[in-house]
Amino acid sequence: MDSDDDIPIKQRNKRVISDDEDDVPLSQITKKVKTEEDESFSPQKPKTKTKKASKPKKEKDGTAEKVKKPKKAKSDENSNKSTTKKDKNSEKVKKEVKKEAKKEDSPTPTQEDDEGYKWWEQQDDLDGEIKWESLEHNGVMFPPEYEPLPSHVKLYYDGKPVKLSKEAEEVAGFFAALIETDHGKNPVFQKNFFNDFLKVIEETNGSDIRIVEFEKCDFTKMYAYFEKLKEEKKNLSKDEKKEMKLEKEKIEEPYKTCLLNGRKEKIGNFRIEPPGLFRGRGAHPKTGKLKRRVYPEDVTLNLSEGIPVPPPPEGHNWGDIKHDNTVTWLAMWRENIADSFKYVRFANNSSIKGLSDFKKFETARQLKNHIDEIREDYTKLLKSDLMQDRQMATATYLIDVFALRAGGEKGDDEADTVGCCSLRYEHITLTPPNKVIFDFLGKDSIRFYQEVEVDKQVFKNLKIFKKAPKQPGDDLFDRINPSLLNKKFQFYMKGLTAKVFRTYNASKTMQDQLDLIKNEGTVAEKVVRFNAANRTVAILCNHQRTVSKTHGNSIQKINDKLKELLWQKIRLKKLILEMEPKLKKIDKKYFEEIEDFSKEDEMVIHEKIIERTIDQINKKFARDNEKLKLEQKPLLTNKDLKERLEKADELKKEFKQELKTGKVQMKKTATVEKLKQQIETIENRYLTTSFQLKDKEDNSEVSLGTSKMNYIDPRLTVVFAKKFDVPIEKLFTKTLREKFTWAIESADENWRF
DNA sequence: GTGTTTACTTAGTATCGGCACT
DNA sequence: AGTGCCGATACTAAGTAAACAC
Numbered sequence: 001m002d003s004d005d006d007i008p009i010k011q012r013n014k015r016v017i018s019d020d021e022d023d024v025p026l027s028q029i030t031k032k033v034k035t036e037e038d039e040s041f042s043p044q045k046p047k048t049k050t051k052k053a054s055k056p057k058k059e060k061d062g063t064a065e066k067v068k069k070p071k072k073a074k075s076d077e078n079s080n081k082s083t084t085k086k087d088k089n090s091e092k093v094k095k096e097v098k099k100e101a102k103k104e105d106s107p108t109p110t111q112e113d114d115e116g117y118k119w120w121e122q123q124d125d126l127d128g129e130i131k132w133e134s135l136e137h138n139g140v141m142f143p144p145e146y147e148p149l150p151s152h153v154k155l156y157y158d159g160k161p162v163k164l165s166k167e168a169e170e171v172a173g174f175f176a177a178l179i180e181t182d183h184g185k186n187p188v189f190q191k192n193f194f195n196d197f198l199k200v201i202e203e204t205n206g207s208d209i210r211i212v213e214f215e216k217c218d219f220t221k222m223y224a225y226f227e228k229l230k231e232e233k234k235n236l237s238k239d240e241k242k243e244m245k246l247e248k249e250k251i252e253e254p255y256k257t258c259l260l261n262g263r264k265e266k267i268g269n270f271r272i273e274p275p276g277l278f279r280g281r282g283a284h285p286k287t288g289k290l291k292r293r294v295y296p297e298d299v300t301l302n303l304s305e306g307i308p309v310p311p312p313p314e315g316h317n318w319g320d321i322k323h324d325n326t327v328t329w330l331a332m333w334r335e336n337i338a339d340s341f342k343y344v345r346f347a348n349n350s351s352i353k354g355l356s357d358f359k360k361f362e363t364a365r366q367l368k369n370h371i372d373e374i375r376e377d378y379t380k381l382l383k384s385d386l387m388q389d390r391q392m393a394t395a396t397y398l399i400d401v402f403a404l405r406a407g408g409e410k411g412d413d414e415a416d417t418v419g420c421c422s423l424r425y426e427h428i429t430l431t432p433p434n435k436v437i438f439d440f441l442g443k444d445s446i447r448f449y450q451e452v453e454v455d456k457q458v459f460k461n462l463k464i465f466k467k468a469p470k471q472p473g474d475d476l477f478d479r480i481n482p483s484l485l486n487k488k489f490q491f492y493m494k495g496l497t498a499k500v501f502r503t504y505n506a507s508k509t510m511q512d513q514l515d516l517i518k519n520e521g522t523v524a525e526k527v528v529r530f531n532a533a534n535r536t537v538a539i540l541c542n543h544q545r546t547v548s549k550t551h552g553n554s555i556q557k558i559n560d561k562l563k564e565l566l567w568q569k570i571r572l573k574k575l576i577l578e579m580e581p582k583l584k585k586i587d588k589k590y591f592e593e594i595e596d597f598s599k600e601d602e603m604v605i606h607e608k609i610i611e612r613t614i615d616q617i618n619k620k621f622a623r624d625n626e627k628l629k630l631e632q633k634p635l636l637t638n639k640d641l642k643e644r645l646e647k648a649d650e651l652k653k654e655f656k657q658e659l660k661t662g663k664v665q666m667k668k669t670a671t672v673e674k675l676k677q678q679i680e681t682i683e684n685r686y687l688t689t690s691f692q693l694k695d696k697e698d699n700s701e702v703s704l705g706t707s708k709m710n711y712i713d714p715r716l717t718v719v720f721a722k723k724f725d726v727p728i729e730k731l732f733t734k735t736l737r738e739k740f741t742w743a744i745e746s747a748d749e750n751w752r753f
Numbered sequence: 754g755t756g757t758t759t760a761c762t763t764a765g766t767a768t769c770g771g772c773a774c775t
Numbered sequence: 776a777g778t779g780c781c782g783a784t785a786c787t788a789a790g791t792a793a794a795c796a797c
Contacts, residue, residue, distance in 0.1 A: 273787070281765075281788065327760065341759065406791060443790055444764055486792070499791060545765065550780075703765075710763055733783060
């Protein structure tokens, strides 16, 4: 009960005192734990280390699986490619088989079919250190130089126009463009901007008036000018826009691709980030600071040795040239806000990114072979009498069960956000017997709020981690950090880190959800169900989005539409009763709902319809006149308009009558049969619409994209598409299809995560 | 261990562009 | 043909994690 060799921490709460009883066999555990000492948290058999560099494809679900022969590419994407491509496909299949036995050197890729290169069919795993054999590119694209504003557009200070140096003017412009946004209105943003603005003024001797107070700065003229520019741009003719686009493409062309191992591959962010004001997320202390312009001198290029270095922009030099083939970036520079690095990298559909993505999912997939043991272990260790082990076990539980991120430490100059290891006292609320409320800001300052029930022992532990003298501001997990956690994880499985749990649990959840879906209904219905499964995962990972400004509106609109459908239906039913009053008795139920619709509601709808009708007539009138004018024919007169509007008046009368009598005017051609038919159509539309509504509301603050892109093994989606006959285009956008081509072409419908 | 440096993934949002509506 | 909306894409911030320095 006293091994004080345990890490000392400021307080003496290191020993876990079971705050209460039933906790029993601490002593017992103690013994066990003792024997294993520091291995206490690792599996008995360190199976890991063994498998390693041994090249032979031993891991069956890894390499072996991925080589699965290419399915005859189904997506239209591929089908519209020339036949030559197909031939190559089948060729590759053959090659494959041979290779399976033992790799044979790949005959250097035939150039022009770069696009068709299928790394996932190759054996020569670019495993490990070396990321490329050869790398050629044309450098990076810089943002255009700053163009001073026309002389009549100025910043005003204390009511007077200010003459600014072009550097200072640029910075003022950055802010001016944002004055109507949340950033522009954020005091921290304003303050940081203003400080940097003053600095630039000082450095460039940039103002003819002494600028002291932010409040006296008037950016509205600049803002208005930018708005005007936007407007003008929008109003350009189609051809002009096209022209500009073409021009832009031409300039970008050389920077969009590179040669990787002799094959053409796309580059992702080939553009150097332009200067601007740093837009930090959440309460970021540095938000609004000036992000300075990057010059070639700041940029390091990375490419093969012995090839020509792309020429730097006129009058400049590259900062440095590297030939490091253990990294995947093509260019790099240092940014001035957090003094961190920025990289130019390959695009998502590149072989390098694809391979790494594939590996990520394979690692996550392997976790299924270890998860039981891991869970057993941490369940036991929740009761360890070593504080550190308890914390390890508890953290692992949270990461596994609630998909928390690792939670590395953060500085004062960053937004105050947390993950598992950095959770603090105030982030959880405990309510016996085992309820926990998590409430904290996670990555991107997205709120994580969950009321959950946890394992009894976890509850106890959290209580202990909060015990006095701990108080708000103190770390819950004061004996551990992500690095420690990850080191432990390595014992179970090579490559296992905290984030792998998120990937694993996300994909596992998706598979389980998909397994529940029955193969029935229309394609649209299946897609909706797929999205529902997707949503489960997104919720697990806490992927949120801010509800769009127009969301409330569009919900309202759909609701109105629903109401109107309902009204139409009831109206038709009334009509039926007009024709066959005795039906009311015979099919009571069918006509019951007629009573449900209140007069008030009816009136509202009547008004809306009339309004809409008038509106339509007016618009049509205007359009017709427009046309006549063009054709130089006599215009329609107000009298014509009045005539047309009579229709609306008639409608008005009709509705009024209806409202009064509760009866609907009969149409001559109607028959009960026809009406019933119409009612059914309306009912169907009602159903679909309300389905859409629900989907929309469910999705309003959940972001499905992030999990689809990063967490759900794409092969699950491919399997679903194949098994359920849903075109993959309905599930993956074009870019996702490109990113996940490896999955689309390698997973057959029996594939399991 | 702790702290720093580097490199890579994950994340929400601003903006673009195409399509369904008038 | 114009417009408004919405999904897709571009952008870059914000994480994780490994390697290295002390």
